[in-house]
Amino acid sequence: MTLAQDNMCARPAMTISTVERDTGLGKDTLRVWERRYGFPQPERDHNGERVYPAEQVERLRLMKRLIDQGYRPGKLCAASDEELARLCNASAPARDGEPGPSEDLIRQLIRLxxxxxVPALRHALNQSMMRLGLQSFVMDVVARLNHAVGEAWMNGEFAVFEEHLYTEQMKALLRQAIGSLPQSGGRPRILLTTVPDEQHVLGLLMAEALLVLEGATCISLGTQTPLFDIQMAAVAHQADIVAVSFSAAFPARQVGPLANQLRELLPTHIELWVGGAGAHRAPASPSGTLLLPNLPAALDGLSDWRTRHATCT
Amino acid sequence: MTLAQDNMCARPAMTISTVERDTGLGKDTLRVWERRYGFPQPERDHNGERVYPAEQVERLRLMKRLIDQGYRPGKLCAASDEELARLCNASAPARDGEPGPSEDLIRQLIRLxxxxxVPALRHALNQSMMRLGLQSFVMDVVARLNHAVGEAWMNGEFAVFEEHLYTEQMKALLRQAIGSLPQSGGRPRILLTTVPDEQHVLGLLMAEALLVLEGATCISLGTQTPLFDIQMAAVAHQADIVAVSFSAAFPARQVGPLANQLRELLPTHIELWVGGAGAHRAPASPSGTLLLPNLPAALDGLSDWRTRHATCT
DNA sequence: ATGAATAGTTTGTCCTGGACATAGTTGTAG
DNA sequence: CTACAACTATGTCCAGGACAAACTATTCAT
Incomplete structure (x- = not known):
């Protein structure tokens, strides 16, 4: 404020609240890291309030991502910038066993x-969907594309707004595809949503597409439904299954407790499916909870449910 | 953890974090209200941490809504439950000058x-859209329906999950409608999004529908784009206009600063449109910022832009 | 009396520094 | 080599003080 020429670069204020929103790290966490590890080390304004430089925020964002992957803050704070960058890229080439026919397509879409x-991207996606059919498109192309976008974002190759753009286009496409499928009204009835603080809906849409395609009835509540309301909705809609999705960005530590809490709320005759990239690190699942780490597992789960309920009904 | 049977009632642990998420009131605010006004007055667990009873959380949610409408916390905390309920209902009948032909329709949809x-709701919405055409449907039916749903929720007639269900259906419908319109590629090019912490997207979709219908090119980034990224996206996409939407639930106090901050980030030749129910209490708008309190205003703004740019280009 | 300027009050957010429960890590004994 | 115990790392909570910005009431001049 007092100095006008400090940083005319795009980020004017960067208060602790702004950083909390931008990085997902709580105010308390930011302060306690500063106290314990000496990072971040914001400047102070005339009133003694923290003012975070842009590059520290950038580093915080990176660290958040790595922490969600299992690294520990203490180590990361001590690490140099190069080490951090190396860790980020390290995660990428871990799984590319199959160069696959779609690799080229993925790269092409990323380029777009x-x-x-936008028009070319939309056209390419549509074309690909038409050619492969919805099921293959979702399982092969969309799944990988999500991965690729996530990684590009992590490596700093993608800006936030580019990821937003991609997500928005994909959401529109999937919604359109789902909307044009016939509403069978068949069993099982599946309620789809995410828990509070999980705002990524793409995984849910992909699952919905596959499940509707198989003749299930899907009722989507969108994102961030309080657990109590998931319970009420499941009962009100006579759902057979409640499916919740956790993205890779969701704090792994909270997945287990949340799933268990929800499991206890639901009537025992309603199954709970926990899916998404964040479902990896889920706990020993109590009875009536099904872990679906990937999309094929969801289809297996569906046919499994059907055989079970065809015989015992 | 130590006791398994502590509370089998639906809301297991209303910690201060949970309440923050559920009500949108910050931890600091909750604590300072308790100190100053004596409300809320949570119990404490064995560790001295706050545990909020469900009815206090309910009241907090109500108060938040009223505060966003301009009431002040001091008064509301002092008020009795009945007074609060009265205030909530009071806001409703304020504006119903026109019983209109769509009143019945709205009521019918709410009932559904x-x-x-879900099937009947979807059918009714579709039918209504077909009959009225997209423009009238959005301006007359959707706008009022949103209002009605918001009020029903405020009065406790709607559960959260019912509001989610409605929102999800409406989003799907509008996306579908927008997707089926021709992509003209015409001017102006409008970038649509919301700021961080504003996750309501319906208003944006309504605007997008109307604008695309008028031949504008809309690029939607979805919700919660950091201001800095809005700027980058606007430049990258050669937008003529950036449109951001604030819902009625968005803290009125922050609308002005955010709009100004964004205005400063954007190149002067890009217009900034600030719309949505939360745009009411916006500040003296600096040059190059347009306030759009309602949907017709957006259409006016569009034709206005066109006349301006038809002559001077 | 009306409108503007001033003084007072309300309210949200920040700060410091202490505490503690839980999760992860290391070490030791069977 | 596994299981249990001690230790460390980490996030979140708490209290109570401070302050700036927003809002309200009061005073003064036209």
Whole structure:
């Protein structure tokens, strides 16, 4: 404020609240890291309040991502910038066993996002969906594309707004595809949503597409439904299954407790499916809880449910 | 953890974090209210941490809504439960000058949501859209329906999950409608999004529908784009206009600063449109910022832009 | 009396520094 | 080599003080 020439670069204020929103790290956490590890080390304004430089925020964002992958803050704070960058890229080439026919397509689509060419992107996605059919499209292309976008974002190759753009286009496409499928009204009836603080809906849409395609009835509540309301909705809609999705970005530590809490709320005759990239690190699942780490597992789960309920009904 | 049977009632542990998420009131605010006004007055667990009873959380949610409408916390904390309920209902009949032909329709739709009858709701919405055309449907039906749902929720007639269900259906419908419109590629190019912490997207979709219908090119980034990224996206996509939407639930106090901050970030040749129910209490708008308190205003703004740019180009 | 300027009050957010429960890590004994 | 215990790391909570920005009431001049 007092100095006008400090940083005319795009980020004017960067108060602790702003950083909390931008990084997902709580105010308390930010302060306690500063106290314990000496990072971040914000400047202070005339009133003694923290003012975070942009590069520290950038580093915080990186660290958050790595922490969600299992690294520990103490180590990361001690690490140098190069080490951090290395860790980020390290996670990428871990799984590319199959160069696959779609690798080229993925790269091509990524290029279109980066070029901000919306019409071409939309056209390419549509074409690919038509050619492969919805099921293959979702399982092969969309799943990998999500991965690729996530990684590009982590490596700093994608800006936030480019990821937003991609997500928005994909959401529109999947919604459109789902909307044009016939509403069978068949069993099972599946209630789809995410828990509070989980705002990623793409995984849910992908699952919905596959499940509707198989003749299940899907009722989507969108994101961030309080657990209590998930319970009420499940009962009100006579759901057979409640499916919740956790993205890779969701704090792994909270997945287990939340799933258990929800499991206890639901009537025992309603199954709970926990899916998404964040479902990896879920706990020993109590009876009536099914872990679906990937999309094929969801289809297996569906046919499994059907055989079970065809015989015993 | 130590005791398994502590509370089998639906809301297991209303910690201060849970309440923050559920009500949107910050931890600091909750604590300082308790200190100053004596409300809320949570119990404490064995560790001295706050445990909020469900009815206090309910009241907090109500108060938040009223505060966002301009009431002040001091008064509300002093008020009795009946007074609060009265205030909530009071806001409702303030504006119903026109019983209109769509009043019945609205009521009918609300009933369908409450009955959890998804197929019938979808059918009724579709039918209404077909009959009225997209423009009238959005301006007359959707706008009022949103209002009605918001009020029903405020009065406790709607559960959270019912509001989610409605929102999800409406989003799907509008996306579908937008997707089926021709992509003209015409001017102006409008970038649509919301700021961080504003996750309501319906208003944006309504605007997008109307604008695309008028031949504008809309690029939607979805919700919660950091201001800095809005700027980058606007430049990358060569937008003529950036449109951001604030819902009625958005803290009125922050609208002005955010709009100004964004205005400063954007190049002067890009207009900034601030719309949505929360745009009411916006500040003296600096040059290049347009306030759009309602949907017709957006259409006016569009034709206005066109006349301006038809002559001077 | 009306409108503007001033003084007072309300309210949200920040700060410091202490505490503690839980999760992860290391060490030791069977 | 596994299981249990001690230890460390980490996030979140708490109290109570401070302050700036927003809102309200009062005073003064036209």
């Amino acid at each position: 996002v980066k070029a901000n060419d | 949501v409450k009955a959890n009858d």
